[in-house]
Amino acid sequence: MRFDTKAVHAGVTPDPSTGAIMTPIFQTSTYVQQSPGNHKGFEYSRTQNPTRFALQDSIAALENARYGLVFGSGLAAIDAVIKLLKPGDEVISANDLYGGTYRIFTKVFENFGIKFHFIGMEDVANIENYVNDNTKLIWLETPTNPMMNIVDIKGAAAIAKKHNIILGVDNTFASPALQNPMDLGADIVMHSVTKYLGGHSDVVMGALAMNSDVLYQRLAFIQNSCGAVAGPQDCFLVLRGIKTLHLRMQRHCENGEKVARYLAEHPKVNKVYWPGFESHPNHAIAKEQMRGFGGMISFTFHEDDMQQSFRVMERFKVFALAESLGGVESMANHPATMTHGAIPREERMKVGLLDSLIRLSVGIEDADDLIADLEQAIG
Known part of the structure; x- marks a missing residue:
């Protein structure tokens, strides 16, 4: 089944009791049992909920995985992955990653x-x-947040398998519509479902996808035991969004490309970070492992002046100045003080995350309106 068809149908079957085409919202905390232990597969909604199960199946199908699990947030999903480890274990992570991941x-x-x-992964050979002997997990984002660096998933997977290490990939920026890390050798794929999967800025949720029976059993145990599950109402909204x-x-x-090329020609803009440019480092890898370059863009001005960036963002009329990304509406973010404020400035500077850097999540509005908003805001 091709992706477009899976997006519409995966995980969703008509309700057997009514024939409803959409999965009902099973807004219940518990389930009546005919006798102790006779519960028809459902006991308590932290452990099992039909709406959540449908969403988990949908996300697994989108990522070409056997199993899916959803959590109360993206960080709750990451929390579950790290709970696979024990004291003394080591993790190799990209040095350009979401500030909340760095914080946890x-x-x-x-x-x-x-x-x-925390290391540079533009050349995955650096991982070696x-x-x-203590390395148990390699964790990467691609494209990275907010520098849009591209990491060779297939190359990282080869190193992970060589050393019997779990490879986890945060696929939030690409979404399964543009990239499937599982097909490239990842063991775990993570999503902040809050972003593109939900797509309408009305849900906070995280997800994991995997193929391994052992990883699924361990992570499902953590999901149930630690309790950071997603509620049925939110699961319904994401099923609709998908x-x-x-x-x-x-x-x-489409809009991302138009905005990126506009910014690249603007005389006041210094650098534009978008993996669709042929000049972008690892563009060839992005072209190979992605089916499109997405709507996430970062850019800086000629002088690293935070106040200049503030003035620009305060003048936006269509772009909303807000945390988060991936919604239908366009958003602007100042990583140094917002999403990446937990990362020390000296660490941010090492990867080029300057005080003036602005991150855009380009929405689905008319591209000409977005460009006009940038024009009036930048001046």
């Missing part, structure tokens, strides 16, 4: 004796320099 790694799990190495994922991503990509 360094401020929470380092306190439990897990060691993290940090592998040792039905238009392929259409939305097509428009995000």
Whole structure:
């Protein structure tokens, strides 16, 4: 089944009791049992819920995986992955990643004796320099947040398999419409479902997809035991959002390219970070492992002046100045003070995350209106 068809149908079957074409919202905390232990597969909604199960099946299908699990947020999904580890284990992570991921790694799990190495992964061969007997997980984003760096998933997977290490890939920026890390050798694919999968800025949720029976059993146990599950109402909203994922991503990509090329020609703009440019580092890898370059763009001005960026963002009329991304509406974000504020400035500077950098999530509005908004805001 091709992706566009899966987006509409995967995980969703008519309700057997009514024939309803959409999965009902099973807004219940518990299920009546005919006798102790006779529960027809459903006992308690932290453990099992039909609406959540339908969404998990849908996300698994979109990622060409056997199993899916959804959580109360993207960070809750990452939290579950790190709980696969034990004190003394080590993680190799990209040094350009979402600030919340950096925060949970360094401020929470380092306190439990897990060691993290944050390294450049533009050349995945660099990973080998940090592998040792304690390395249990490689964690990467591609494209990265917010520098839009591209990491060779297939190359990272080869290293992970060589050393019997789990490879986890945050696929939030690409979405399964543009990239399927499982097909390239990843063991776990993570999504902040809040973003493109939900697509309408009305849900907070995370998801994991995997093929391994062992990983699924361990992560499902963590999901149930730790309790960071997604509620049925939110699951219903995401099931609805996924039905238009392929259409939305097509428009995000089209608008993203127009905005990126406009910014690249603007005399006040210094650098534009978008993997669709042939000059972008690892553009060839992006072209190979992605089916489009997405609607996420970052850019800087000629002088690293935070106040200039503030003035521009305060003048936006169509772009909303807000945290998050991936909604139908366009958003602007200042990573240094917003999404990546937890990362020390010296660490941000090492990867080029300047004080003036603005991150755009290009929505599905008319591209000419978005460009006109940029024109009046930048001046």
